[in-house]
Amino acid sequence: MSAATIKDLLSYRVHRLANALSRGAATRYRREFDVSLMEWRTLALLGGFSPMPLKGLSRQSGLDKAQASRTVSALVTRGLVLREVGREDAREVTLRLSPAGEVLYDGLMRAARARDELFLGALAPEERRVLEGAIARLTELARSQS
Known part of the structure; x- marks a missing residue:
């Protein structure tokens, strides 16, 4: 159709x-x-995959580097993210959660998992499997077409 x-x-x-x-x-x-x-998104990515360079965070989050940098700066100011300058290259910045950021990340992930289950719970098990497969195939095709 x-x-x-x-x-x-x-x-x-x-x-x-x-x-x-x-x-x-x-x-x-x-x-x-x-x-x-x-x-x-920044906290979730750092909580699951840190330490992470700003460039990697930008790529994974779908933000351009300037947006990612502004978001990280706000989180650093709030004491939730730690920014470490590279030992060999001062232009390289590595990011990770602070202890306060880790506590917040834990709460955010609990809320996100509950929300995820709410939406997935609306689907029968077979519908979930079909959805997961469809998302994977469509993502792969979309990436190949860009």
């Missing part, structure tokens, strides 16, 4: 879903943890 309007396009529908999921998450994380969506 061919898309009659933009609202019928897969990319538009997925974009709308992603925006709805992000808006709900942003509202909850701001209210419960006083972090923005970009700060949440």
Whole structure:
């Protein structure tokens, strides 16, 4: 079936879903943890994969380097992220969570997992498997087309 309007396009529908999921998450994380969506993503990536260079954080978060740098600076100011200058190259900055950042990360991940289960819980086990497979195949195809 061919898309009659933009609202019928897969990319538009997925974009709308992603925006709805992000808006709900942003509202909850701001209210419960006083972090923005970009700060949440930064904390989550550093909590799961640190130490991480700023360049890697930028790539993984989908933020350009300037956005990632501003987000990190705000988190450093709040005492949630530690910034370490490279020993061999002073231009290289490595990031990791501070002890306070780790505590916040734990709370954020509990909330994120509960939210994830709420959405996945709306699907039957077979629907979950199909969704996971579809997301993987579509992501691979989208990457190959860019």
